[in-house]
Amino acid sequence: MSTKNRKIVQDISWIGIISALYVVITIVFAPISYGPIQVRISEALTLLPFFDPRAIYALFLGCLFSNIFGGLGIYDIIFGSLLTLIAAFLTSKMKNIYIAGIPPVLINAFGVSLYLSLLFKLPYLLTVLYIAIGESISVYAIGVPLFLYIGKRIYKDWRFSK
Amino acid sequence: MFRLTVGQYFPVDSWFHRLDPRTKILSTLFFAVLIFFIHSFLDYLALFILLYLFYIIAKIPFTYLINGIKPILFLIAITFIFQVFFYGEETLFKIWILPVYKEGLIRGAYLSLRIIFLVIFTSFLTQTTPPLDIADGLEALLRPLKRVGVPVSEIALMMSISLRFIPLLQSEVERIAKAQMARGIELNKGNFIKRIYNYIPILIPLFLSSFRRAEELAIAMEARCFKGGEGRTKLRELKFRRDDYIFIGFTILFFVLILWL
Numbered sequence: 001m002s003t004k005n006r007k008i009v010q011d012i013s014w015i016g017i018i019s020a021l022y023v024v025i026t027i028v029f030a031p032i033s034y035g036p037i038q039v040r041i042s043e044a045l046t047l048l049p050f051f052d053p054r055a056i057y058a059l060f061l062g063c064l065f066s067n068i069f070g071g072l073g074i075y076d077i078i079f080g081s082l083l084t085l086i087a088a089f090l091t092s093k094m095k096n097i098y099i100a101g102i103p104p105v106l107i108n109a110f111g112v113s114l115y116l117s118l119l120f121k122l123p124y125l126l127t128v129l130y131i132a133i134g135e136s137i138s139v140y141a142i143g144v145p146l147f148l149y150i151g152k153r154i155y156k157d158w159r160f161s162k
Numbered sequence: 163m164f165r166l167t168v169g170q171y172f173p174v175d176s177w178f179h180r181l182d183p184r185t186k187i188l189s190t191l192f193f194a195v196l197i198f199f200i201h202s203f204l205d206y207l208a209l210f211i212l213l214y215l216f217y218i219i220a221k222i223p224f225t226y227l228i229n230g231i232k233p234i235l236f237l238i239a240i241t242f243i244f245q246v247f248f249y250g251e252e253t254l255f256k257i258w259i260l261p262v263y264k265e266g267l268i269r270g271a272y273l274s275l276r277i278i279f280l281v282i283f284t285s286f287l288t289q290t291t292p293p294l295d296i297a298d299g300l301e302a303l304l305r306p307l308k309r310v311g312v313p314v315s316e317i318a319l320m321m322s323i324s325l326r327f328i329p330l331l332q333s334e335v336e337r338i339a340k341a342q343m344a345r346g347i348e349l350n351k352g353n354f355i356k357r358i359y360n361y362i363p364i365l366i367p368l369f370l371s372s373f374r375r376a377e378e379l380a381i382a383m384e385a386r387c388f389k390g391g392e393g394r395t396k397l398r399e400l401k402f403r404r405d406d407y408i409f410i411g412f413t414i415l416f417f418v419l420i421l422w423l
Contacts, residue, residue: 008316009383012320013323016320016322017324017327017379021369023324041358044365065293065328073194073277073280074190074194074284120241120273120277121269121273122244137355137358141358142359146365
């Protein structure tokens with residue numbers, strides 16, 4: 001068994017399961033997960049690409065499935081997931097955990113508001129504000145403390161800045 | 163408390179259930195675009211009648227679609243209120259209060275219907291198609307991207323793993339929640355922020371067990387000599403049948419009709 005193959009197998013199973021984790025956390029907290037005022041607790045996971053770039057794909061898939069199973073229909077499925085993908089990629093490039101949360105907060109706030117306001121004529125800036133608040137809560141009030149707490153248990157060489 | 167179903171699949175045998183998932187995904191896209199071109203309530207009525215027929219043919223009780231709308235009631239309410247409020251303010255200076263109110267009301271109703279129809283068309287897809295079939299359909303639709311280097315077969319496998327593990331992790335959440343409640347945490351106590359923090363003792367074990375499961379699964383796959391997605395065969399091959407062409411044709415016809423009228 002080559003080491004390259006081992007790496008592929010590990011990546012596939014890791015991405016599959018972490019995306020399932022995202023979906024499950026979204027559904028368990030469903031009542032507050034969808035809609036313009038959303039505190040998706042699962043968005044705490046958006047910090048994960050900072051530690052592990054594979055999480056970019058896991059978040060994309062997780063977001064895709066959560067939006068298929070609930071949410072606002074096809075536009076949310078397509079654009080919501082793509083925005084998550086972009087944000088996750090940027091997060092993976094950040095220098096420390098505190099600024100790693102900025103891309104998901106900003107991209108979701110400005111991006112999701114864009115299509116929400118185009119589709120449903122909601123006031124853009126107000127939607128930006130609502131989403132930014134919800135995202136900041138899940139990323140900074142839950143995500144950061146959570147990762148500070150469990151980080152070292154998952155990876156030995158876990159660091160909070162690069 | 164955590165008895166939540168994933169997806170809304172309604173397991174009966176019907177004409178719609180037998181359609182190829184690709185057909186259903188594509189026509190859902192068609193209808194989603196169509197909703198943008200609707201500019202009268204009469205078109206919405208036509209769409210409603212069409213959906214009603216769809217539900218009859220699919221043998222799904224019409225009341226079932228309310229399940230899809232429930233989580234977004236709040237958004238609908240907000241959209242409606244904003245229209246009535248904002249759209250009114252724009253013309254408030256020219257005319258007195260009654261016509262202003264009416265305009266916003268119509269626009270509000272109009273946009274609320276747009277949200278409702280968007281959600282219903284998507285949930286019609288998930289009600290008539292099991293999650294794994296949706297994943298198969300997505301994979302098939304993504305296959306052309308293989309040429310530009312997208313690892314489509316690996317993605318397909320990730321999607322199946324993800325869908326397979328959602329119910330497993332869900333029951334894990336349930337177990338962890340019960341275990342933590344036995345240790346004395348109270349989940350539904352306190353204000354909003356407190357409530358969110360109540361879930362931290364559930365999230366931590368859930369994270370750790372997911373990471374562990376991922377490792378175990380990788381070992382299990384390796385032990386069974388799994389090597390990449392290349393050259394894997396399928397138990398069920400997707401195949402377009404006559405009915406698929408009929409439905410796609412019908413969707414396009416309906417699209418053109420609505421655009422014309």
